[in-house]
Amino acid sequence: MSEEQQAHANLVVPAFRTEEEPKTQTQTQNGHGTVWRFGGSDKAAKASTVTLRGVIYMLFDNCSKDVKKTILPLGHGDPSVYPCFRTCIDAEDAVVDVLRSGKGNSYGPGAGILPARRAVADYLNRDLPSKLTPDDIFLTAGCNQGIEIVFESLARPNANILLPRPGFPHYDARAAYSGLEIRKFDLLPNQEWEIDLQGVEAIADENTVALVVINPNNPCGNVYSHDHLRKVAETARKLGIMVITDEVYDQTIFGDNPFVPMGKFASIVPVMTLGGISKGWVVPGWKIGWIALNDPEGVLESTKVVQSIKQNLDITPDPSTIIQAALPTILEKADKKFFAKKNKILRHNVDLVCDRLKDIPCVVCPKKPESCTYLLTKLELSLLENIKDDTDFCVKLAREENLVFLPGKPIEIKIHMNLVI
CATH class of the missing domain: 3.40.640.10 (Type I PLP-dependent aspartate aminotransferase-like (Major domain))
Known part of the structure; x- marks a missing residue:
């Protein structure tokens, strides 16, 4: 495992396939003519389509080792994988x-x-x-x-x-x-x-x-x-x-x-x-x-x-x-100093990102957050070429830059994008 992979071992990142996986046998009948009486339930099918995990997996599937860039997974709000956010x-x-x-x-x-x-x-x-x-x-x-x-x-x-x-x-x-x-x-x-x-x-x-x-x-x-x-x-x-x-x-x-x-x-x-x-x-x-x-x-x-x-x-x-x-x-033993330190880092990150976004006119921060771990931004589609909506933008960003953000569609706010701070 490379140093880069070790640093992100706990992050959900794609496992790129290096060769075609073998096809599986049909589920309903084997070579001897046996008809199997079981199959997967579809009870969770509708529910699973609206999970953040499903959206993030889809975006990771669009990342590619051919891009030659480190995958930056900034679409999920789990700071625990970074050393500066270790618990007390x-x-x-x-x-x-x-x-x-x-x-x-x-x-x-x-x-x-x-x-x-x-x-x-x-x-x-x-x-x-x-x-x-x-x-x-x-x-x-x-x-x-x-x-x-x-x-x-x-x-x-x-x-x-x-x-x-x-x-x-x-x-x-x-x-x-x-x-x-x-x-x-x-x-x-x-x-x-x-x-x-x-x-x-x-x-x-x-x-x-x-x-x-x-x-x-x-x-x-x-x-x-x-x-x-x-x-x-x-x-x-x-x-x-x-x-x-x-x-x-x-x-x-x-x-x-x-x-x-x-x-x-x-x-x-x-x-x-x-x-x-x-x-x-x-x-x-x-x-x-x-x-x-x-x-x-x-x-x-x-x-x-x-x-x-x-x-x-x-x-x-x-x-x-x-x-x-x-x-x-x-x-x-809830340590107020621990919470204060963690929140100070988050506040610094918010200020940093909002300041940098001033130089990117197609991504606007309407309001600085004051809690949680996301920064909600709005996309100015009129300034973007060949972009249909926020999902299209995030898919192409993952495909071209190995950069994963969360589109607004899963959280039901169109033409927006969430960045993890």
């Missing part, structure tokens, strides 16, 4: 201590081990008026599994869910897989990407079950204000639906707006908070997240949503017990 030593030590103690070698309960659930409740309670207990916390294998569990728990015939546009495609994929009808509301670029609450009311009906809020927002990079989140809660209560809030980027903020947890408004509307340590501590490979039920009135219990979550957790894989056992120490 306290988190590493916590995992090592559990590993050597042997205390994380057994199975755990479906909801997660009690010390870890208590630690998550304590971590979130620092900013909440209505305090959580360990019984309000369910541990998941990352925030993405939290999305899956919540959506499966809410799925019923004719149910629909309200998702933001632009948005994180995994929500679309999991809603499609769970059979939830997807209805989209817009985020308003001229109003700091606030939620179009009139639009929310216009698309909701008696079959709507929840409104999804991503704050800090991926992919737009904004942080919602206290007043706006209160209005979101009031709108959801008016419609009789819950709020699902994705707050996994709560420790990745480098702008001036402070983070406000949606759980502060649980006295108005039931709030399910999805979170984890993958982004804040830069350890997505550790796969530990949580679902927190902010519901002082007990609505989620009386409507049997809690029961459904527990049942779904009973039939899904548990997050690593080693990481669960290390979680109390990781959260209790």
Whole structure:
């Protein structure tokens, strides 16, 4: 393996084929006339078409060793592969201590081990008026599994869910897989990407079950204000639906707006908070997240949503017990200096990229992000030759330069492109 390959060993990069692969035998009949009675399920076919992973793979397939340039994978938001974003030593030590103690070698309960659930409740309670207990916390294998569990728990015939546009495609994929009808509301670029609450009311009906809020927002990079989140809660209560809030980027903020947890408004509307340590501590490979039920009135219990979550957790894989056992120490020793250093680098990168983009008139940065790990840019197609749209631009960029950016189409914002910072 070359030094270049070793440096990017954990990145998803294409494996260029050097010779034609042998053709496989037909799936339905072998040489002896046997008819096989099995075949691949197509249940995930629709869902898989809207994942970021599928788009990135497609772009990598357009890269070529003939270009003679290093592949630059700047289309996925995982900083952990770069040395300057290594997690803090306290988190590493916590995992090592559990590993050597042997205390994380057994199975755990479906909801997660009690010390870890208590630690998550304590971590979130620092900013909440209505305090959580360990019984309000369910541990998941990352925030993405939290999305899956919540959506499966809410799925019923004719149910629909309200998702933001632009948005994180995994929500679309999991809603499609769970059979939830997807209805989209817009985020308003001229109003700091606030939620179009009139639009929310216009698309909701008696079959709507929840409104999804991503704050800090991926992919737009904004942080919602206290007043706006209160209005979101009031709108959801008016419609009789819950709020699902994705707050996994709560420790990745480098702008001036402070983070406000949606759980502060649980006295108005039931709030399910999805979170984890993958982004804040830069350890997505550790796969530990949580679902927190902010519901002082007990609505989620009386409507049997809690029961459904527990049942779904009973039939899904548990997050690593080693990481669960290390979680109390990781959260209790959360190092503000570590977060500040990481966010300072991100802020510097944003300033650097925005400054360099001033010399590239066909790629415009409408607004500097203040959180997360993407910089959303707009393409000026009138200044480009033979470019149909953002996907066409990104495909040709990968093909000609081995440079991989994320087109706007997967996140439902046309003629835009996301750059990883």
